[in-house]
Amino acid sequence: MYNKRTIIPGLAIFVLFVTFPLWFNAFSTASTVPKTELPPGGEKQCVASASEMRASHMALLNEWRDEVLRDGGRIAVTVNGKEYRKGLQMACMQCHTNKEKFCDSCHEYVSVTPYCWDCHLTPTAAAEKKETH
Amino acid sequence: MIEKVLKGNSNYWMWLAFLTAFIAVGAICYLRQFLFGMYLTGMGRDLSWGLYISQFTFLVGVAAGGLMLVLPYYIHNYKIFGRLTILGEFLAISALIMCLMFIMADIGQPLRGLNMILHPTPNSMLFWDMVVLLGYLTLNVICGWVILTAERKQVKPPKWVYIFVYVSIPFAVSIHTVTAMLYCGLPGRHFWLSAITAPRFLASAFAAGPALIVIACLIMKRVAHFDAGKEAINKLTTIIMYAAIINAFFVCLEFFVGYYSNIPGHKYALQYLFFGLEHNGHVYNNLVPFMWSSTLLCFGGLGLFAYMKISKVNTDLLVGIGCAMIFIALWLDKGLGFVMGGLAVNPLHEIVEYYPTANEIGITLGIWATGLLLVTVLYKIAVGVEHEVEA
Amino acid sequence: MDKQRRKFLKIAGAAALAGISAPVVVKLTSSPALASSTGHGETPAHAAPADAHAATGHGVEEAPTGVRLGMLIDMRKLYGHPELLEKLAAVCHKVHNVPEIDGAKSEIKWLWDVPFENAFPEHSAYHASAITKENNYLVLCNQCDEPPCVRVCPTKATFKMPTTGVVAMDYHRCIGCRFCMMGCPYGARSFNWMDPRPYIKEYNADFPTRMRGVVEKCNFCSERLALGLEPACVEAVKDIGAIVFGDLNDPNSEIRRRLDQDHTIQRKPSLGTKPSVFYIV
Numbered sequence: 001m002y003n004k005r006t007i008i009p010g011l012a013i014f015v016l017f018v019t020f021p022l023w024f025n026a027f028s029t030a031s032t033v034p035k036t037e038l039p040p041g042g043e044k045q046c047v048a049s050a051s052e053m054r055a056s057h058m059a060l061l062n063e064w065r066d067e068v069l070r071d072g073g074r075i076a077v078t079v080n081g082k083e084y085r086k087g088l089q090m091a092c093m094q095c096h097t098n099k100e101k102f103c104d105s106c107h108e109y110v111s112v113t114p115y116c117w118d119c120h121l122t123p124t125a126a127a128e129k130k131e132t133h
Numbered sequence: 134m135i136e137k138v139l140k141g142n143s144n145y146w147m148w149l150a151f152l153t154a155f156i157a158v159g160a161i162c163y164l165r166q167f168l169f170g171m172y173l174t175g176m177g178r179d180l181s182w183g184l185y186i187s188q189f190t191f192l193v194g195v196a197a198g199g200l201m202l203v204l205p206y207y208i209h210n211y212k213i214f215g216r217l218t219i220l221g222e223f224l225a226i227s228a229l230i231m232c233l234m235f236i237m238a239d240i241g242q243p244l245r246g247l248n249m250i251l252h253p254t255p256n257s258m259l260f261w262d263m264v265v266l267l268g269y270l271t272l273n274v275i276c277g278w279v280i281l282t283a284e285r286k287q288v289k290p291p292k293w294v295y296i297f298v299y300v301s302i303p304f305a306v307s308i309h310t311v312t313a314m315l316y317c318g319l320p321g322r323h324f325w326l327s328a329i330t331a332p333r334f335l336a337s338a339f340a341a342g343p344a345l346i347v348i349a350c351l352i353m354k355r356v357a358h359f360d361a362g363k364e365a366i367n368k369l370t371t372i373i374m375y376a377a378i379i380n381a382f383f384v385c386l387e388f389f390v391g392y393y394s395n396i397p398g399h400k401y402a403l404q405y406l407f408f409g410l411e412h413n414g415h416v417y418n419n420l421v422p423f424m425w426s427s428t429l430l431c432f433g434g435l436g437l438f439a440y441m442k443i444s445k446v447n448t449d450l451l452v453g454i455g456c457a458m459i460f461i462a463l464w465l466d467k468g469l470g471f472v473m474g475g476l477a478v479n480p481l482h483e484i485v486e487y488y489p490t491a492n493e494i495g496i497t498l499g500i501w502a503t504g505l506l507l508v509t510v511l512y513k514i515a516v517g518v519e520h521e522v523e524a
Numbered sequence: 525m526d527k528q529r530r531k532f533l534k535i536a537g538a539a540a541l542a543g544i545s546a547p548v549v550v551k552l553t554s555s556p557a558l559a560s561s562t563g564h565g566e567t568p569a570h571a572a573p574a575d576a577h578a579a580t581g582h583g584v585e586e587a588p589t590g591v592r593l594g595m596l597i598d599m600r601k602l603y604g605h606p607e608l609l610e611k612l613a614a615v616c617h618k619v620h621n622v623p624e625i626d627g628a629k630s631e632i633k634w635l636w637d638v639p640f641e642n643a644f645p646e647h648s649a650y651h652a653s654a655i656t657k658e659n660n661y662l663v664l665c666n667q668c669d670e671p672p673c674v675r676v677c678p679t680k681a682t683f684k685m686p687t688t689g690v691v692a693m694d695y696h697r698c699i700g701c702r703f704c705m706m707g708c709p710y711g712a713r714s715f716n717w718m719d720p721r722p723y724i725k726e727y728n729a730d731f732p733t734r735m736r737g738v739v740e741k742c743n744f745c746s747e748r749l750a751l752g753l754e755p756a757c758v759e760a761v762k763d764i765g766a767i768v769f770g771d772l773n774d775p776n777s778e779i780r781r782r783l784d785q786d787h788t789i790q791r792k793p794s795l796g797t798k799p800s801v802f803y804i805v
Contacts, residue, residue, distance in 0.1 A: 069696075121732060171737065177628065240737075243699075245699045248678075258676065321709025
């Protein structure tokens with residue numbers, strides 16, 4: 001091989017550089033898996049199990065959205081005797097009131113930016129401009 | 134072939150730098166619009182389409198105009214256009230890319246643009262417009278590139294490419310027809326609700342497209358030693374004349390229908406565009422000077438061509454001036470008047486005038502500059518190949 | 525260019541093209557997307573007798589099926605009360621978190637009032653009566669039975685609700701092309717030229733806001749109907765009964781009874797949009 005002396009260290013540097021995110025994460029404590037805040041109200045039950053919700057809440061929300069908006073299926077979901085209206089603002093955020101500690105903590109970790117809150121109000125946002133009489 | 138883009142004299146680079154400056158300004162303006170919102174444009178609740186859509190409409194015409202070169206050469210075997218068809222195809226590519234950019238600049242949620250494909254809606258003309266525009270773009274890329282490659286190798290183009298060439302002919306008509314259908318199928322927009330909208334669009338396209346190609350040929354004759362040939366230019370000016378006359382005829386028909394029937398809805402837009410519309414003591418007329426300039430330039434250009442044909446005077450300068458006059462006239466008519474005239478009277482019969490903002494004009498110029506840069510680069514390749522073959 | 529690379533590029537190009545067009549083809553073939561938005565032509569079996577009856581007469585409209593919500597505005601009860609018109613708009617806009625943006629250019633309106641000649645430009649306002657001249661008329665989305673906005677929308681972001689006949693918006697899907705605003709002959713649609721939130725004075729926590737870059741309009745209070753409530757405007761003038769709301773297809777509904785009783789007009793009926801909002805003037 002020609003230029004062995006430059007090529008091999010060069011390659012090593014290149015590999016280190018490309019794999020930077022991997023070993024940086026391995027040694028750093030900056031990003032540990034976030035712990036989401038449980039409902040501050042002490043609510044124990046959700047429309048589905050925690051693992052199911054963790055994995056596919058976005059699919060459920062999309063499903064609800066299409067049912068409510070497009071098919072007129074606004075009938076509430078009843079789980080274990082409790083009624084939930086279909087909707088992020090109307091169901092989820094009734095218990096999970098803190099968007100920053102619940103939604104954002106994970107979304108930031110996995111680097112997704114859903115546009116839900118461009119329109120839907122968090123309880124905090126709604127309280128900011130509330131009726132004052 | 135792309136390497137030809139990288140070799141050029143200082144004028145070539147100066148021209149590209151000049152265009153790039155406009156593109157940079159346009160990009161910054163677009164970034165502002167993207168980040169802060171479309172309130173930075175002059176559009177509003179009543180005039181919710183503006184400069185972007187009108188430029189889009191005009192440029193679809195420029196893209197379709199290439200048909201006037203492709204059709205005589207491939208269908209009628211009119212050999213004189215042999216060196217020009219590639220210019221028509223490359224112009225179409227650039228114009229279509231400008232169209233797509235104008236559409237992206239116009240929509241409020243550009244990141245959701247793919248919804249057009251994810252949720253295809255055949256009852257929407259905008260869906261079909263996307264289909265035919267992307268189709269025509271693909272066809273032109275294939276035909277232009279394959280034919281130019283064959284020319285460079287001095288072999289006949291492969292037979293299969295002719296299928297695409299022949300398909301591209303009805304496609305060229307369809308892009309402008311479907312674009313007209315965006316407008317002429319809307320209830321309550323009387324100026325647009327006219328069966329002649331599509332034929333009128335086609336007529337003006339078949340004048341504006343070739344006019345731009347003639348201007349490009351004359352420029353390239355001076356700066357790139359590319360001679361299209363006197364006869365080809367002459368024939369093109371004849372085509373431009375006929376198309377522009379037919380377009381003017383169609384506009385006159387619109388006038389007849391509006392004014393003879395005396396139906397206010399059919400008259401309002403023409404009155405607003407050409408004479409000014411009086412409402413509650415205020416005369417709205419900010420497009421009047423533009424429309425009369427368009428009329429004068431159109432007939433001036435036609436007169437110039439007629440004079441040249443009759444007296445057999447035929448200088449490049451006069452041809453260039455004539456083409457520029459017709460091109461500008463049609464731009465004023467379709468790139469400004471058509472969309473804004475149709476929107477001046479809103480569905481609630483209030484009159485609203487449109488003033489594009491600096492930011493909006495910046496984006497528009499940026500997109501035009503991008504298109505011109507593309508045309509320059511593509512024509513550089515085409516002319517480079519010609520020179521290579523001749524050498 | 526070497527042969528292998530050329531071949532690879534060709535295959536890659538063809539695959540990319542196929543990939544882009546595949547979803548369209550799949551969607552178009554798997555769903556009845558080609559069916560018109562109104563559902564005319566497909567007649568459910570149970571409606572057959574009514575249809576057969578209607579077919580005997582010339583020019584008789586096809587017997588309607590399903591629910592079609594409509595509204596009757598009795599302007600006589602609102603004449604001389606501009607404050608009521610203002611109240612109606614305020615109630616509607618508050619319930620739906622509609623921003624208050626000043627100036628005609630960027631404003632957003634679901635329900636508002638205009639002079640007669642603007643609301644009904646097809647009707648003559650020449651030598652109009654004093655009442656006609658002095659009063660403004662309530663305008664809103666007509667929830668047409670043949671909505672042009674639905675016909676032109678390229679993403680089905682606006683569509684007719686199969687259950688209620690209401691012309692609804694899916695703000696998640698709207699790309700902001702504003703074609704629906706071109707299609708609407710009533711000027712009932714507004715575009716969010718800017719982020720609406722700073723312009724909302726008070727939030728209704730039960731309803732979302734909108735985002736920048738989407739079109740919005742009156743939704744006939746679908747969210748309130750789901751809770752068994754009447755539309756906010758109907759409720760606001762309930763005491764004088766100025767607005768009647770109900771199913772136009774139900775011959776026993778109150779709105780049908782009122783339509784049978786009085787002469788009513790619609791906005792721009794000649795355009796064939798079949799508005800579901802009626803006026804007594």
